[in-house]
Amino acid sequence: MNFNSLVWYSSLDIGNEKNNYVANFLKKSCEIINEEINSEIKEKSLPFTFNIDFAHIEKGEEGVQSLLKKFKSINDTLFTNGHSNNKYNHPIINDLKKRKFFFFPQNLTISKLDDFEEETKKRIFKLSRADQNAKLAFINNEISKYISKKVYFFHQGLRLSEPLLKEHKDKNYFTSFSFKDFDLSKLEQKFQELLIDLKGDELIVLDLNLSIFKTLFEHLIKKGHLNKVITTFGSLQNRFEKLPFDLIQLVGNHDVPSVAIEDLMSKVDGGNIxxxxxxxxxxxTFRLEVPLLAFECLKKLYSNADDTNSINSDQLDEKIIDTLKSFNGRSDIFVGKRIQYAFDKNNSNITRENYAFTFPNSLQTEKFKIPKVFYPKQFCTTNDKVVEYDTVYSYIDILRVININIKDKTWTSEFYLDLVSKSVNPxxxxxxxxxxxxxxKFSSKIIWERKDKDDYRTVRYYIVANFDFLAIADNYPFDWQILYISLSLKDSTSQILxxxxxxxxxxxxxxxxxxxxNSFSGIKYKKNYLYQDTDLKKIVVVTKENRLGWIVKRKNxxxxxxxxxxMFFLIFLVYYSVFLGVDRITESIGIFTTTFLSAIALYFSVEKPEPKRMTIIDIIFIWFYLVNGLTITIFSLSSxxxxxxxxxxSGFLKFLIPISLISIAIYLFNRVKNNRKDILLDRDL
Structure with missing residues (x-):
């Protein structure tokens, strides 16, 4: 059985160079993921093939038409992602319904789905992870601080507009305006009118698309306003030179890196990113989760089947749908490179995440680089209830790494740890x-501490500790290692790290x-199964830990x-002796024997890692022993x-020795190069 996944990317308003860079990354990532999937299919003898293809299309209607042409070239069952602009998903579905498909849009409203027959609707799985209730709770919490001042709310009649207007529209402090169907050419003029009396201590809340809030941001920057602004939608990366005002962005976890995605980036760009x-x-990168979800579904389907031959083509689609729905968040959940998915009976993703980010001016040191950190207050939906969290900030300044012990699989570090939290002893x-x-060998002492605003405290610790790591010594002395520090909170019910x-x-x-x-920082996600209550009910949970790490390469x-x-002189002597005449055979064999014994002595004098493994050093000496031993044998017998x-x-050996030298050099080069594939940032100890 053959299955296909098409990952496609529609160009954004970030320029051709950046669009091509993103597209190239996604294409190479698809190739890497496809290779990983095919390896697992082969290893587990799964009875199907899985192919991932990639397409980069232009934005707008032209790009959609080229995408539809791409669909026609795929005959087997197709899994594919949706368009970032929701208005194009309707014509895409109309084309997809002509074939066997499974469609995974980020946003698709119920009203849009009602346009399709049930046979089509059941193949559409909505992946939106936007936590609208948490966003609403956050905004209302911020608005409560401005009821004695003024709050501006600009929207397009979408997402959060209805509940916010219902709650605040009749209040004296609240001013709203809808940009739904507004003439975009008059945006600057309208913002000039709306904000003519704007004071520095007033709040601006935005539920606008990028094309509109970008104009507002430019207006605020031009006028020098430094107000607090909350935006609920859109990406800001590489779109603004600088954001001098107090901006809070409410988004999902797309902007929070995972170590699996960091690993993928490192493999694609070799760490030069x-x-x-x-x-x-x-x-x-959210697009890359679709083929992973599809493969996990198929793997689960065929692995759980008593007889894979019993899954005929007529039943297959229904079984795929049922298997996708079995990721329900209770008995199972999909954990991808960065995102988790679980579906309800309406094929809607039920995993929700919301993060509030702020953009410190102190970190905006270069144009179009606007680093962000968590806002001190976070709201997330947990077990269908909106919960308020306090952010705990951790910053690590490594002083030195004292010892990397391959034998014990430990490394020792001295570092400063700055913890910013509301705790007395963070x-x-x-x-x-x-x-x-x-x-x-863990030891810590407080260097200094200070009180910050909003009941926060910063404490700097000096820490010395030994950390475990997964040592890979096979390519010694050309080895890479991953060193990392993994942090998590003891109690995550009221705090977020x-x-x-x-x-x-x-x-x-x-x-x-x-x-x-290379260095990396991100979250490691892991799926675990637990048994709870007296009846040992099996449930699934996703744990996460923050990892800060470095890929290091040995100075060899x-x-x-x-x-x-x-070794150069030893192999030279061996090769030189091959050219000695037949009348000097005894001298040649004497040189061969001397070089053989010298190589043995050299081997035992060279440092080798513990525990004993077949390293590159061992391979080099084994090669020399074979070449030298074979030469001695041939010379002795032929004489x-x-x-x-x-x-x-002798003539044969004159060709064999240099050919073997070139061959071993090529082999070692490829082995060292491929060693990077063994460096997995999200691997467990």
């Missing part, structure tokens, strides 16, 4: 998940014998000198037969 490029890519609220299980922003990751510190190739200069120089055979044997 800046923080602003990461921010640009994070806004597009370190007591933190769990270091990968402290060494054998000997953590902010991942360290990518712009604040420390990658300049002392680390003897190693080089820092000393080891290369210790091995390379002697006992005839002079002519000895001459032919």
């Amino acid at each position: 800046t923080s602003d490029q990461k921010a640009l890519l994070l806004d597009s 370190l007591d609220d933190i769990i270091f998940n990968n402290l060494s299980s054998n000997n953590d 902010q991942p360290i922003p990518l712009e604040l990751v420390d990658d300049e510190f002392e680390i003897n014998e190693w080089l820092i190739e 200069t000393a080891t290369l000198l210790k091995i390379g120089i002697p 006992l037969i005839t002079k002519k055979i000895h001459i032919y044997s």
Whole structure:
């Protein structure tokens, strides 16, 4: 059985260069994910094939038409994502319903779905994760601070407009205006009229699309207004030179990196990716979850089937739908590279996330780079109830890494940990998940502390500790390792721990014998099954931990000198001896024997990692032993037969030795290069 997933990207208003950069990343990511999926299909002998294709289309109607042409080239069952502009999803569905399909739009209203027959509707799974109730609670909480002043609410009659107007429209402090069907050419003039009496201590709330709030932002910047502004929609990355006013953005977790996505970015770009490029890519990676969701569904379907042959083509679509719905958030949930999905009976995603971000001016040091951090107050829906959380901020400044021990799989670090929270002893609220299980040597002391606004306190700790890591020694001395610190909260019922922003990751510190190739910061998501209550009811939960880490590469200069120089002369002597005449066979064999014994002595003098593994050093010496031993054997035996055979044997070795040298060099180069594939940032210990 053959299945296809089409991941496609429609250009945004960010310029051709950035659009092409995003599209290239998505294309390469699809290739990597497809390779991972095919490896798992082969490993588990799953009875189907799965292919991921990618398409980059232009924005607007022209792009949609090229997408529909792409659909025609796919004959098998198709899984594909939706358009970021909801108005284009309707014609896309009209075309898809001509074939076997499963469609995964981010936003599609019930009224739009009612236009289709039931046979079509059941194949559409809505992936929106917007937590509108949490956004509403956050905005109402902020508005409550301005009831003695003034609140401006600009909207388009969508999303949050109805509940906010119902709650506040008759209040004296509340002024609203709808931009629904408004002439965009008159935006600047209208904002000039609406905000003519704007004072610095008044609040602006926006539920607008990018095309409108971008004009408002430009107006505020032009007029020098520094008001607090809350926006509920749209991406800000790479669209503004700077945001000097007090902006709060309410969005899902698209802008919160996961270590799995960081790993994917590192594989695509080889670690040479800046923080602003990461921010640009994070806004597009949700598309990659669709093929992963499709594969998890198919894997679950075929793995649970008693007889895969019993799944005929007539039943297949219904079984896929049922399996997708089995990700219901109770007995199972889909955990992708960064996003989790679970579906209700209406095929709507029920996992919700809402984060409030703010954009400190102190971090806006370059044009079009606007780093953000969590707002101190967060609202999220948990178990169908909106819960208020206080943000805990953690910042780590590494002083030095003292020891990376491959044998014990530990590394030792000295660092400053700054914790900003409302707790009296914030370190007591933190769990270091990968402290060494054998000997953590954990010690801490307070360096200083201060009181901040809104009952927050900042405490700086000096910490020395041993951390576990997954040591990979196979390519010693050309090995890479991942060092990371994993943090989580002991109690997450009222607090939320902010991942360290990518712009604040420390990658300049002392680390003897190693080089820092790349750094990362993100959340590790993990699906766990638990049994609760007296009847041991099985439930699924998703745990998360914040990881701050570095990919390091060993400085191998000393080891290369210790091995390379002697080995060069030894192989030279072996090759030189091949050219000695038949009358000097005894001398040649003496040289071969001497070099063989010298290589053995050299091997035992070279440092090797513990525990014992077949490393590159071992492979180099094994190669030399084989070449040297084979040469001794051929020379010895041929000299006992005839002079002519000895001459032919010598000629054979004159070609064999350099060819073997080139072959082993190519093999080692590819092995070292492929070693990066073993470096998985989200791998468990």
